[in-house]
Amino acid sequence: MPRKVFKNIKYGKIAIVIFITVLIWVWADLALDEKHSVSDVTIKVAKSTDRSLLVSFTDEYLSSFSIGNVVLKGPASKIADVRRELNVGLLEFEFFLDPQAEAMTEPGAHPLNIPAFLRKSDQIKKHGLIVETCEPENVIVNLVKLVKRSLTVQCFDESRIPLKAESIEPSKVDMFVPEDWQGEKLIANLLLAPREINQARLLAIEKIPYIELPGGQNRKAANPVEIKMPPAEERLKDYTITTATLGLSVSENLQGKYKVQVTNLNEVISPIAVRATPEAKQAYESMRYQVILEIDDKDIKNEECRREIVYNFPEEFISREELVLNQTPVQARFKLVPISPEPE
Secondary structure, eight states: OOOOOOOOOOHHHHHHHHHHHHHHHHHHHHHTOEEEEEOOEEEEEOTTSOTTEEEEETTTTBSEEEESEEEEEEOHHHHHHHHHHHHTTOOOEEEEEOGGGGTOOSSEEEEEEHHHHHHTOHHHHHTTOEEEEEESSEEEEEEEEOEEEEEEEEEEOTTSOEEOOSEEESSEEEEEEOTTOOGGGOEEEEEOOHHHHHHHHHSOEEEOOEEEETTTEEEEOSSOEEEEOOOHHHHOEEEEEOOOOEEEEOOTTTTTTEEEEETTHHHHTSOEEEEEOHHHHHHHHTSSOSEEEEOOGGGGGOSSEEEEOEEOOOHHHHHTTOEEEOSOOOEEEEEEEEOOOOOO
């Protein structure tokens, strides 16, 4: 069988044709450039910034700056990918400013050209896009030199009420703060949740103190401290609230139409046994109403109603577990009596 011989095959020409074809497809894609406007774009201060500097945006010491509108331009396929990722929440345009990378080293106000800053970012380059325009085009970056001070660590609950700790080790931490911070401002905060307070009563816990700088920027200390809270039984004592005032919670639908008659009033306003700190006990006694009876609209259907009264403990002491009821809750017995209209 005769052997077939392939001659004169121009492999170079074939390669050139393929190359030109690819170029045509690439050029066609590039020729279909589209634009896409993005409004949810934020510039933040990089966490790697020198801790001795306070970096903020505008004269309000903002820790981040939102750009009103950024117009991105690129091949239709790239724009489609970005649009899809934004829609499903897979893409978030957050950019981080490193002052040193932008040649901002001296304290004072420094203008930042936003389009130029965004165009250099890896996030924009990775998506194969260019930044065409921004609104606004510039923002002022403020650099303030901070000084190192020794700060006293203070515990607070979630309502920002000070807590007295049994021990805090170390009791002071060195942090960078504004130069004008003096005296009472030299406090490092330790915000403790109820769960952490309870845990610290049993065993010391570790947590990192922080300060709140101008503009609401939180800055953490370099190292954690150990906190031990006093045991609950040593903090709470038995008290009796001898005078209780009753308040009624009645809807507008019933007001002026029905009178509430509590048939066991003496029991409802009888002395109240509590376990509390002295501060919590005093605050509870100072409340306008120590007990509250809640009346429902449907109670008009019943000849006599029964409902547990609400002990009107101040919320701040409940959250810190400094005020608890030390008796069985009292159940009020009451009825709603229609008020006769006054004769004309």
